[in-house]
Amino acid sequence: MADGTTSKAGYVAAEVLARAGVGRLYTVPGESFLEILDAAEGHPDLSLISTRHESGASFMAEADAKLTGAPAVAMATRGVGASNLAIGVHTARQDSTPMLVLLGQVETDFLGREAFQEVDLTAFYAPITKWSATVNRADRLAEFVARGLRVATSGRPGPVMLALPADVLGERVPADPGIGVQTPPRPGPSPEQVRDVVSRLAAARRPVVIAGGGARNARGSLVSFAEAWDAGVYAAFRRQDVFPNEHPNYLGHLTLGTPPETLKALEEADLVLVIGCRLSEVTTQGYRLPCGDQAVIQVDIDPAEVGATVPTEVGMVSDAGAALAAFGAQAPSQPPSRNWAGAHGAYLESSTIPPVRASEGIDPSQVVGAMLKTLPGDALLTNDAGNFSIFIHRYWRHNHPGTQLAPTNGAMGYGVPAAVAAKLAAPDRTVVACCGDGGFLMTGQEMETAVRYGAPITVVVFRNGLQGTIALHQKRDLGRMSGVEIGEVDLAGYARSLGAEGHTVRDPDDLAPALEAALASDTVSLLDVVTDPDVISPTVRLSELASGTS
Structure with missing residues (x-):
């Protein structure tokens, strides 16, 4: 890696990250940033987390940083990886979360020729980051990484993107960058x-x-x-x-x-x-x-x-x-x-669990009620986007700090990756991911990441067979639904195929025992809770919208 005085630029960049207190780098590995992958894997103060999809990597980095307050790193390769990664970067932007995004780029000599997987990454990421730049000189990479971390954590926090041509990462530079990351000033009132x-x-x-x-x-x-x-x-x-x-x-x-x-x-x-x-x-x-x-x-x-x-x-x-x-x-x-x-x-009064309204399946409020009875008060809840989340927000009372990770940009697919990152960052916490079946089916494969890294989270899926938020809007505004149905999927079986435990819950009396068993488990667990699709929100039924009575 180094000859005593020089090292490849990618390894030096990893050293800057470690000195700045970055703990975890989330990625789907790519051939355009090999040196940083290798450096992170071998560094005693860094953890490289390989995910199943780039969206999972960026959601994890965002949740990690939101929970800890320290920037995490999300990495992907060129245009294809950057496109998949973007949803979590947008989440970090709207949630004011510090994040450093490192994107492998085509070799310097090929830039501007629409080379394999090439995109103008600086222009692509400019609207969803605080600062985006391409690093064209190896001897300035450490400087750009330090600046990126400073920008990400100063003022309103947010994501920063650096595009890294593959050949730049492999060039040799002084092994000791001699660069520290300054703590941003915190202004006070006059x-x-x-x-x-x-x-x-x-x-x-x-x-x-x-x-x-x-x-x-x-x-x-x-x-x-x-x-x-x-x-x-x-x-x-x-x-x-x-x-x-x-x-x-x-x-x-x-x-x-x-x-x-x-x-x-x-x-x-x-x-x-x-x-x-x-x-x-x-x-x-x-x-x-x-x-x-x-x-x-x-x-x-x-x-x-x-x-x-x-x-x-x-x-x-x-x-x-x-x-x-x-x-x-x-x-x-x-x-x-x-x-x-x-x-x-x-x-x-509004946050008290109401009488049951379900006629088939389980009332979503009953799921939250069972969670209130079985989870510790300081449990950390992550949630996906969707109408199911309204029940979580309405009925769960947060009396402890650091107990909520949720995307203010309404990004679907956030719940499971956020829970994985939270458990890696805070292994002693009880971490529960709350998802609808729509959001879960976007990133639920990250349960395999949790299994692989020994992060025993609990996943609760509110399965109503619908893209519920869109179904509500369609019924209310148009009187009918289009393209919102989700097929019957054996989510418990899917969880087991990923190395986790999986349980299907159809009876409300089974909710609390199933949650207790999941919490007592030392591995990743999923509860597939079949809910009533008609109970679309705490105050509205889909059938009432269809008949024009609400």
């Missing part, structure tokens, strides 16, 4: 802004907080702030673990299909403090909330996000934890009394 915000908080009658992913690592400060100022707290879309859900100041989750009674406190708020949240379409309920007559204070580490979607009266560029601590330090000795009992009670 004293003048803090005084302004504190005066507004003191004057407000019904101040509420919308907390996003940027506040995830400031959970303690957020709780202290909410208690000191008696402010109500909402969790942004799929950020439910940012604040304990059974805390009396918790008001609910701003998600798809948010119950009207949950939104009432936000609609009536006279001051909205947005912390570490980009105010996405879903969180704002279609850019409807906060509304124009409400005072908005937005705190974000990235200046480009402040006021980007909703006008603000005060915009503050700051680390979420630093801002919350500063606001809390100037809170009155006696907290204001604003009484959130009614709003919190509305959340608790």
Whole structure:
């Protein structure tokens, strides 16, 4: 590999990754980046995770980084691998997750000739990354890797892509790159802004907080702030673990299909403090909330996000934890009394498991009910996209930090790969992947990856034989369904063929025992739960939509 003073550039790049604290590199191996594969496999501080599909690799890297806060690496080869990888990179972009994407590229002499599997990777990835570049010189590869990690973790975190021509990776360069990765600066609030915000908080009658992913690592400060100022707290879309859900100041989750009674406190708020949240379409309920007559204070580490979607009266560029601590330090000795009992009670009522509505198969809410009875409170749930996930978000209460991994871009296929990465990153945690049959059939083969690397996850599939979200839209808007049926698949048998345990559950009485057996197992387990396709959401039946009664 090295002669004492020089080494191939690919090996030096791997050393930069290790020194920066990167732990895992997820990939489908390709011939265009052999040196990095070999270096990662042999490095004592790096783990090379070979997946069954590039989408699985990118989802795993995204989930790993979201859970740990440290960037993970996703790798693929040229145009074909890059295309498959892109879905997880888009997820990282919309979820503000730090990720470094390394794509093998055709040899430098062949660039621009539409060589075998060639795509202009820099242009391809530019819209879904913070920075994309092609590294044409081996002696600058270490520099580009260090810069990529810095960009990925600074400001609003996100993915960075580097395209690596195969010949560049094999060139010899100094073995010690002499390059470190700088820790990005974390800005804090100015004293003048803090005084302004504190005066507004003191004057407000019904101040509420919308907390996003940027506040995830400031959970303690957020709780202290909410208690000191008696402010109500909402969790942004799929950020439910940012604040304990059974805390009396918790008001609910701003998600798809948010119950009207949950939104009432936000609609009536006279001051909205947005912390570490980009105010996405879903969180704002279609850019409807906060509304124009409400005072908005937005705190974000990235200046480009402040006021980007909703006008603000005060915009503050700051680390979420630093801002919350500063606001809390100037809170009155006696907290204001604003009484959130009614709003919190509305959340608790809406998140209580309801009576069974299923007429055939199992009610999806019963599945969540069984999970609540059998899983530890700090279990880490990953979920796919689909209507089944509404039941998870509605009825599971996140009272512990780091218990939710879910794609805010609504990418199908996320659940299983995310669970694999979570178990590799946190092997002592109970990790459960929640999937619909549509999403599961896209990436369920990554259970083999879990088996191979000894990551005993539990997979719960809500199988209703439909692409449920699209079926709901079609029935509601058109009165009929098209192309949404999923055939009868023996998912338990499929799991067993991949080396996992597989169980089919058709009776609700069997749910809890099956979950208990899966949790007690020391291997990967799948529960194929046959649910009622008519119970399409917590409030709607497909048959009611078809008859025009809902």
